[in-house]
Amino acid sequence: MKISHREEAEVEEQLIRVLGEGHNQWTYRPDLKSEEDLWVNLRQKIISNNQAELNDFPLTDKEFETIKTELLLRTKTPFDAAKWLKGENGMARITIEREDSQLGSVSLILYSNQDIGGGISTYEVVHQIAKRGSNIEARDRRFDVTLLINGLPIVQIELKQVTAKDGVYQAFNQIKKYAEEGIFRNNIFSTLQLFVVSNEQTTRYFANALPKDLHPKFLFSWRTKDNKKVENLYEFCKQVLNIPDAHRLIADYTIVSEDQDNKTLMVLHPYQVHAIQALFIAANKHQSGYVWHATGSGKTLTSFVSTKLLARKSGIDRTIMLVDRKDLDNQTTTEFTKFASEFNTGISSGNAKANSLIVGTGSAKELSETLLADANANVVIITTRQKLDAALKYAKKQEEKKGTNRFQKLMGQHIVFVVDECHRELSAENMEEIKKMFPKSTWFGFTGTPIFPENRKQAKGQLARTTHDQYGEVLHTYTIKNALEDGSVLGFQVEHENTVEPTSLENKIYRKLKEVETYAEYSSEQINRMIDQMEPVKKESYLAPAVFEADEHIQKVIHKMFRPDNAYTKFDFRNGRPTKSAILTTSSIDMAKKYYRAIKEMTKEPDWLTKEFPNQPIREGRTMEDPDFPRIAITYSLEENSRDSSVQQEEMQKIIEEYNQYYDTSWSLADIERYNGDINNRLARKRAEFKQFGKQIDLVIVVDRLLTGFDAPTIQTLFVDRNLEYAGLIQAFSRTNRTYPEKTKGLIVTFRKPATMEKNVEDATKLYSEAKEESGLIYPSYQESKKRFKQAYGKLKEVSSMESIDEHTPLEIRIEYVKAFQELNRAYESLVTYDDYNDDMV
Structure with missing residues (x-):
């Protein structure tokens, strides 16, 4: 709805009224006007919430100064503050020594994630708090609206007039400036977790961060369960900032993420929140189902948080998250252990403690012990289907040998299985086997590309052929079209290249038809007329696979890929160097190896670009000055090759040796999984060491590896020399759709049967956008x-x-x-x- 233009002060007053209305329950505190007032208010909250602990001995001024000092030590950064607020068993405490030594020490609760909407939690709103500058040169500031939980500033709302140009971004830039000035650090505002910016008609929210990590791309808009945007400030407050939802957003839907390069606080998107809430409802009813969230929209994080929160729910004995098989184990382990700081154990195995995160247990024995241990609330197990199978067999065998009944007890528990990438990790057959073992289990699958009747699996007895058949009803949907509208993912620019000349194709068809008895008596004119009337897709069906396995085809493809201007664009050269990477997917391992050798041969000389493309110099103003371009690698699992002979082993060993020579590594066939993991890291360029120029890979050649589940925002281009359709097509294309600075779209180039691939793209994008017409997912031709x-x-x-x-x-x-x-x-x-x-x- 349109809102009349008002001054910021009027907007604040209206916002405060809305926050105090109905079930919103925020108490307006006009008496709190300064930082000193907020400290006094916090002291009162601490005393009120810890009467039993204080035992009628009030806090002294010195003790409260100690509390202030300890609080500021625990909240030096937004990450530190979030980690402290998560608390031990949901309680954020500070322990002090009493000024009277006879009273000993006391552990005081300052914030509770258990008391959401009641208990010891209080909810207050203040505005225009005067904040002194962080140093002599810095200006004094006034904050628009602040939401306090238990006296601690948790949500900050910055407002602009409707008439303000780019009002939301003005408010964001103002917050970033405050952060750069240190306004939110080393004071009571260091506990802030969430910012909301609005000009009444447009509203966004984002997690607190260090100034260097505050970026406009992390401004999220709220959506309803059915993905309708909520832009109006007051409607946003009713849906998001009401009590208890505002407190729950902070308690459950903010995540602390920690790795060797970065420590950040993250807040979930609305579609992630709605999906998790839908799982809660279904789990309470023991109803299985699946979540359809677009590839690239953070499904793995959603499934992890779901597993974590479900583990805390009464009525659920344990939660187990199943992730992809070993070829992605390295990436998934790294991804999940980023969240270990919220848990007691991080990467662990064996007997689990409460509030434990157990990732990728090392052996069947260790995982079986964890499963057979008494069920504890808040234990999250993340493993693969293969490891789970082995652990269950081991556990059953050991229990039978000991004559104990722990395994029988396990079988009778309500176990919730959360399956990330639900069709890649678990077949319908595997799932049925596990369900027989755990009849009381509930199953939740996550997928970006559900299997529908249009692309259902081949019949195999009575086994499920669609996602609905296997998991049940869809619990929440966020399609690739929704993700594109939100800017969560990028669209695709698709080019269909043809390596077969039209005349050559028609000659092939002519010869084929002449071989058919039905057309043996037809004249040349009649057959040519038939060919002219054929649809392009029909014409392409006459092309034998051998056409695309020939050296001529391979040479045409690699010369198209690496023609200077094409390579410049597809690998996004800047200042003479490639800044983005690419994947080439082929129809077979043999083809992958042919491409690897052909590219190596073509680029072996330092001046290969000039020699190979003498009549196609790079456009004026462009430069390609990287002597090692392209750095290429090839990855596949040896067991995928049906001719797994000593010759194949030798070939792979030679490929690894070439890789070792360039990157100064020492991989071998014995540790091929680590070689594959190294390729993943160099392609993804997420870790600091692989962001250094020369350490990365420009092009990786694959058959199926990395085409599902692999997350690398620096991948810009997918070269396709094979047939793809429906789920496989969207999954493969989506390797390129992650957002990244100076990346506007995913680039796709296909090299086989252009008419067929064009139709496949149209069918797949319509199906997975839930769109009968053009979804905007594919850029114009x-x-x-x-x-x-x-x-x-x-x-x-x-x-x-x-x-x-x-x-x-x-x-x-x-x-x-x-x-x-x-x-x-x-x-x-x-x-x-x-x-x-x-x-x-x-």
Whole structure:
């Protein structure tokens, strides 16, 4: 709805009224106007909530100063503050020695995640708190609206007028400036967890962070359960900042993430929150189901938080999260152990303690002991289906040998299984086997590409053929179209290249038809007429696989990939160096190896670009000055190869040796999984050591590995020399759709049967966008982009010639000219990413 223009003070007053209405329950405290007032208020809360602990001996001034000092020590950064607020068993405490030594020490509760909406928790709203500058030079500040839980500032709301240009981003920039000035550090505001920015008509929220990590891309809009955006400030408050939901958002849906390079506080997107809440409802009813969330939208994090929170629910004996098989074990282990700081044990195995995170237990024996131990609340087990199978067999065997009944007890428990990438990790057959063992189990699957009737699996007895058949009802949906609207993922620019000349294809069809008895008597004219009337997809069906396995095809593909201007765009060269990476997926391991050798051969000389492309120099203004480009690797599992002979082993050993020589590593066939893990790390470029230039990989050649579940935002391009459709197509394309600085879209180039692949892309995007028409997921074709560019150029010429625009030109014409020029620039930037682009077309 439209809101009339009001001053910021009026907006604040209306916001405070809404926060205090109905079930929102925030108590307005107009008496609190300064930081000193907030400390006094906090002291009162501590005394009120710890009467039994204080035992009628009030806090002294000295004791409260100790509390302040300890509080500031625990909240030096947003990450530290979040970790402390998570507390031990949900309680954030500070222990002090009493001033009277006879009273000993006392552990005081300052904040509770257990008492949400009641208990010891209090909810207050203040505004225009005066905040002195952090140093002599810094200006004093006043904060718009602050929400206090138990007297601690937890949510900060910054407001702008509707008329303010880019009001939300103005408010965000203001918060970032405050953070840079240290306004939120080393004072009572260091406990802030969440920011909300709004100009009444547009509202966003984001987690607190260090100034260097505050970025506009982390501003999230709220959506309802059915993915309708909530932009209105007051509606946002009713849906998100009410009590108990505001407290629950902080307690349950903010995550502390810690690895060797970074410590951050994260807040979930609304679709993640809605999905988790839907799982709670289903689990209480013992009803299984699945979550359909777009690939690239953070499914793995959602499934992890679901598992963690379900472990705390009464009525659930244990939760087990199943993740992908060993070829992704390295990445998933790293991903999950980032969250270990919230738990007691981090990576562990064996007998679990309460509040434990157990990731990838090392052996069947260790996991079996964990499973057979008494069920504890808050124990999260993350493992693979293979390890679980082995552990269950071991546990059963050991219990039978000992004559104990722990395994029988385990079988009778209500175990919730959360399956990340539910079709890749667990077949319907595997799932049925486990369900027979645990008849009271509940199953939740996560997928970005559900199996529908349109692409259902082949029949295999009575086993499930669709996601619905296997898991039950869909519990929450967030399609790739929704993700694209939110900016959570990028769209795809798809180019379909043809390595078979049309005349050559028609000649092949002609010969094939002449071999068919039905057409043996047809004249050449009749057969040619038939061919002319064929649909392109039908024509391509006559192409034998051998056509695409020939050296001629491979050479055409690699010369298309590495033609200077194409390579410059696809690998995003900047200052002469490639800044993005790519994957080439092929139809077989043999083809993958042929490509690896062909590219190695083509690029072996330092001046290979000039020699291979003498008539296709790089465009003026562009440079490619990386002598080692392209750094390539190949990865596949040896067991995938049916001819797993000594020859195949020798080939892989030679490939690993070449890899070792360049990267100064020492992998071998004996530790091929570590070799694969190293490739993953160099392609993903997430860890600091692999962000260094020269340490990364530019191109990885695969068959199926890395095409599902692998998260690497620096991957910009997918080269496809095989057939893909439906789920496999979307999963593979989605390796390129992660957001990343200076990356505007995922680039896809296909090299087989362009008409067939074009139809496959259309079918898949419609199915997984839940869209009958164009979803906006696929960028316009080159021809459409070219048309847009010409129209923009024509419009610019129409407005005025460049010579006639100056400071004396009427303002309306100058504005129109600027708009026309901006559209031309956007059209040009879009056009130059296509391989077909040619400067001469201008």
